[in-house]
Amino acid sequence: MAVWIQAQQLQGDALHQMQSLYGQHFPIEVRHYLAQWIEGQLWDSVELENPQDELKAKRLLDGLVQELQRKAEHQVGEDGFLLKIKLGHYASQLKSTYDRCPLELVRCIKHILHTEQRLVQEATNAIGGGGGGGTMDSLSQRHQQINQTFEELRVATQETENELRKLQHNQEYFIIQYQENLRIQAQLSSLSAVPAEERAQRETSLQAKRATVEAWLTREANTLQKYRLDLAEKHQKTLGQLRKQQTLILDEELIQWKRRQQLAGNGGPTEGGLDVLQSWCEKLADLIWQNRQQIRRAEHLTQQLPLPGPMEELLTKLNSDITDIISALVTSTFIIEKQPPQVLKTQTKFAATVRLLVGGKLNVHMNPPQVKAVIVSEQQAKALLKNESTRNDSSGEILNNNCVMEYHRTTGTLSAHFRNMSLKRIKRSDRRGAESVTEEKFTVMFESQFSVGGNELVFHVKTLSLPVVVIVHGSQDNNATATVLWDNAFAEPGRVPFIVPDKVLWPQLCEALDMKYKAEMHSARGLSDDNLVFLAQKAFSSGSINPDDYRNMTMSWAQFNRESLPGRNFTFWQWFDGVMELMKKHLKPHWNDGAIMGFVNKQQAQDMLMSKPNGTFLLRFSDSEIGGITIAWVAENPNKAGERLVWNLMPYTTKDFSIRSLADRISDLNHLMFLYPDRPKDEVFSKYYTPPLSKAVDGYVKPQIKQVVPEFTTPNPEPSSGNPTYMDQAPSPSVAHPNNFAIFPPISDPMMDADGEFDLEDTMDVARHVEELLRRPMANQWDGQQS
Template sequence: MAQWQALLQLDSGLQRQVSQLYEGTFSREIRHYLCHWIEKQNWDLAAVDVNTAISCFHALQEYLEELWKRSVQENKILQGPNFLNMKDSLVKQFQNEPQNLARILSHCLKEEKKILALAPKVQGCNNPGMEQNSAELDNKVSGLKQQTLEVKDEIKTLEDLYEQLDLIQKTWQSRVQQCNGLNQSRAAVEEDCLKRASFITQTKQIVLQQLYDILNHASQVVTTLTDVELPTWKHRQQMACIGSPVDTSLDHLQKWFTIVAEVIVGIREQLQKLQEQNNKYNCTDASSLAATMVEIEKFALSLLTKLLTNALVVEKQPVMQNLPQRPLVLKTGVGFKVKVRYLANHPEFKRRLKPVKPVFDKDVEEAKTVTGFRHFEFERDDKKVLDVEPPGDLIAEFRNMSLKERREKSKASCEGSVSPAGAPGVPASTAAKSRPGVTEELHIIKFVTELEYAGLKCNIEASSLPLVVVSSTAQVASAWASIMWCSMLSTSGSKNLSLFVDPPPLTWEQLAQVLSWQFLSVGQRELDEDQLSMLRDKIVDPDGLVHWSKFSSKNGSPWIWIDGILDLIKKHLVDLWRDGYIMGFVSRERTELLLKPKKPGTFLLRFSETNKDGAISFSWVDHSNGEPHVHAVQPYRKKELLSMSLPDLIYHYILTHQGETRNPLLYLYPDIHIDTAFRRYYKILEVPIPNVSTDGYVGRKNTSVSIIPTPPPSPPTETFMMDIDTDVDTCTDHRQVMEDLFPDLLDSPGQDVLTSTHLYPQLPQDNFALPLGSFEGL
């Protein structure tokens, strides 16, 4: 089987990952129609050898030309793909850079293999027997529908039998008078009527038994839907919220809920028809079958109630528009959106459902019992009608919801909500245990509505997943840690809002998975085993578990460091991370072990262990006096990467020594030539020679300069990354305040501070090279 054909059999979540590989780089249509031919070419060799790349490019054009001619000969120009147009677009895009085409396809084919390797793991997360269970439920639901149609036909047959019997009873005397032997004929007619009535009674009993059997089967399906399938979907959704690449489509559930609801409604309608027949034809067996019909009606009503009260779900969990990858973290005064769907999509229900109303912390016990528990309310009263939206789903979407904190009137209450430990008469130890921190306080939003239909009245509720409400953007990272921790410890349907009063630990396997999902969500690539191994050494306690107090402590926690790196990738390094060019999580000791055996100029990219806001450095190996030495540049931060991308910084990096300048970075680990790895990302290909302009100034160009590096020392293994200089911490704190106050101003590239070789002619020989410099002259 071709690799592409295997990809087509994956679930929608993994197929979206494949689709993202080709966005803006290569035609997915060409990949589809030429899948066999593309997979036979040696694109890895073509990516590093220009002659092979040119040969493959010309062969691809010729193959498209051949396919076009074949479609013309077979008179299938309008039926099939436009191969001539594909060829023209390829020529336009890659005529001058055939090697770029080879690099793209080489990368995409490798990533496809990784996605295929990931497929069993991801589909196992969905449910090991998910496809089999879906097929079984499809068969059961289809069977219920078919049985209901058959019973409907039988009740229609009963109506015909009643009409025939009624006709005979009303007309037999006039017919008998035309014949001799009135008494004999009368006896025969009466006997015939008794036989017909008996047959009708037997048929009715069979129909009632069939209705009861259908409801019994429907009861099993309803239990499966409400107690198994729906909780399983909710758990998948909760994992998807924290980055798991699982399928959260509701199409199957909506189909099953709707059909089963229609079946039960149909059963009640057929019972009503049987009752109408009894009344219309004055059936003598009506009293004997009445109890059975009442029992069936009650059974149907209970099943329908259970199904409909569970049919409302939160399809899209609360999420702020500026934080789409971090749902369930809400900020007071900032708008967020949420979507609910009613799965029993029967036309009658739409007209009978009342508008959906959101209620914050409805029936939450913690709001009454936990000391200092904060209370919130919506800034406006908002209700939404469940309406049919394309492609026919019954949906209510709240697009502009926002929260405000509800302050208590009494001063003591206000103080208690802010700092219960300081409240009079409340011991500090007791208050600390009874009230988690602001970013550890869990809340829910419930969505309520009512349904009145055919004598049935249902109070319907759907609850959001546990969420955290913050008042500052600086609290978002810690709040997200709470959401991840809560999600990993939750089971289907559980909502322990007091979780962080005494948070249970996680196993490393649990945390490793969710951390890997964070990088997949932000950078389209999970963590590998080596990267996870380094993180494990920093996070796991001697007992083999990860404890909440260490993972997300308020200052210097591993999570804040990891979150800074995630933000760095999101803003500046997505392409490099996705393509696997950033080793990232590798200690200095391991860096030396990896680089020393390599040829001079080999380098790797690693994240700084001493910068909690996220920074990246490169280390390279050089040889002097026959001995290998590993050097590291001072890490680049987000502000510096605003001025120049990391590939350009690497390309233009200059090492100066005794008047000589050179770029020591030649091969990305293990042995990829620098241009092969990074050329597609270069934006500044040349640094022009300074020249005198009309205003008398010498032109300049930003570049990255280091002077006489020395090998960096390796820190002790037990030293954690938060051992940062005071100046760095102070600068970070000041910048956080400024970001909250003037985010647009600080994001401006023009605000960057650049060092200059002219301004600092005497540079100390430090363990790190300068992060960023520029040539300036007067």
């Protein structure tokens, strides 16, 4: 309700804009009486282009109608009676209007709320800046400057309109006097038939009258010419101001919005402000069109009454200039509101939305245009931007690639929603050098044609999507994502498609990785300075460089995702992406809780744990395996009294956590007591433990999976003779992976190195190893039971 309270304090143009949001589609009384309820709903959780969200929208519509009916029922008294009838009528009206299209109601209310918030924010900033006590940020100052310029342009356009009307009135009077002069001339010519005495008297009178009229006409002709030149000069000045304002909005504000949209592909803040941009573009379109009509009317007046001078040439130039301005506005505001996925898999459904920001203002929707989508290669995109013919070639076939633009009256937007496109096939070009298919970039081009002013102006428009990488199998997703991330992070505005630097400074790459990591974790907790130092040491394969030195180092694309890390069969990006995938699927809550240290190498973990009590552990990402995480802990060396060692479990992967969660695995291991530095493990993980199994149902007992590390298993106080337990004395612990139902004798583990790290190159087949671990204790257990 806070927004509505503030919205009611708006004044002037802001108040007018706020009032114009409401009408029969959504009465302002509904907003007023249900303000608290409306502002309390999660409208933004509904995705307007997702048909599956229609059920959510229907629930919101039903809730709105119920609230209106409830509000109506509680009205009492004489005044309440009228309000009761009115609110009941609105409930029925909204129900009938949106029952078949509830998403349109959500679209309408989202537009209203976002616009109100913007107007309130702008008014608050203006007050803060005017008082001198607060300093507005640069964004608010720029927006205020734009709005102030629009007010100046509005005043200037109104002035030229008044001047044009005055010119038209004076010209019409001039024509009347000119006709009068012609009439006098005709009368003088007809005097030959009049008697001489009478002719002389009348001729003298008519000649005096003609002289007076002709003198006035001469003076007025000069005045009209001056009026015309002054008006043309004012139009020229207004056009210059319009061009400057349009450059600011299209070449700065719109480009910045597109840049934010591109960074959103890497996990940056969701791009906002498109409604603000549309309001500015619509104001531009309105002012440009008004001035264009004025110039055309001035041309008509000039043709109606030709006068000597450069006026005709001036007006032709003005008409050409303003046509160029409106052409640039229309072609630049045909934008992609919702980008297609940048990693595009063939034979998979995808969606996109294009929007014309000036469509409603220029009445383009009166003849709804059709938009077509085609996929083109990088080379074809370059040719398009150079206006070189590509013979309408495409690099593939997109199904369901035609869509008609729809006008949404509630929001004033003209857009085309492609909901069910699918890339049927792709035609690849010859690759360069070491370039792989996941480094090849394409773009989806949207094109349309529409007319303005009753076919007075016809525009053929095209717009290109962000670069897309086409894959045919999910295994290519990792490398394709690397190409997209690099392009989104380091593309320069106005570049030739799709050139990106081959090398970037390490801090720049850190910023991109941090943005991506935060987005995947849905958390404000990103990568710390220590994490970034760890990543630098891994990326540059050096742990001896001073952390400050990394700031001046550069990383190439080849180092990022073309060349494998030393001693590994994967790249830096593949390792980092594996970490994100594991965290996103299984460990996100633990990262957000601060329970996972993660970016720590084996030696660092050992140094940290050796200063802590036995049973202290930490979680770190595996160096040797993609998407692996291991537990390192400190404990006594069972082979040497008084000596302590740091132990490392074989890394867990996504497959492991799909069987038993990390929290439950930690709960199973009683020798793990404190999460580094000194937090009791139950305090950190207990809220994620799986609840105990329920009692037997229908005579069956459900088995339970437990994780066991034999070397650190606490002996059973009353061991049965059939199932003895042991404390292993081996130099390195092995972890018994899922489906261990019994505690079993020690088994030496050739899969672990001296520090307990998993070594892929020196191991037997993983499945066979697990099978061996499981088979022997299971056989012993069943033999004991059967005997």
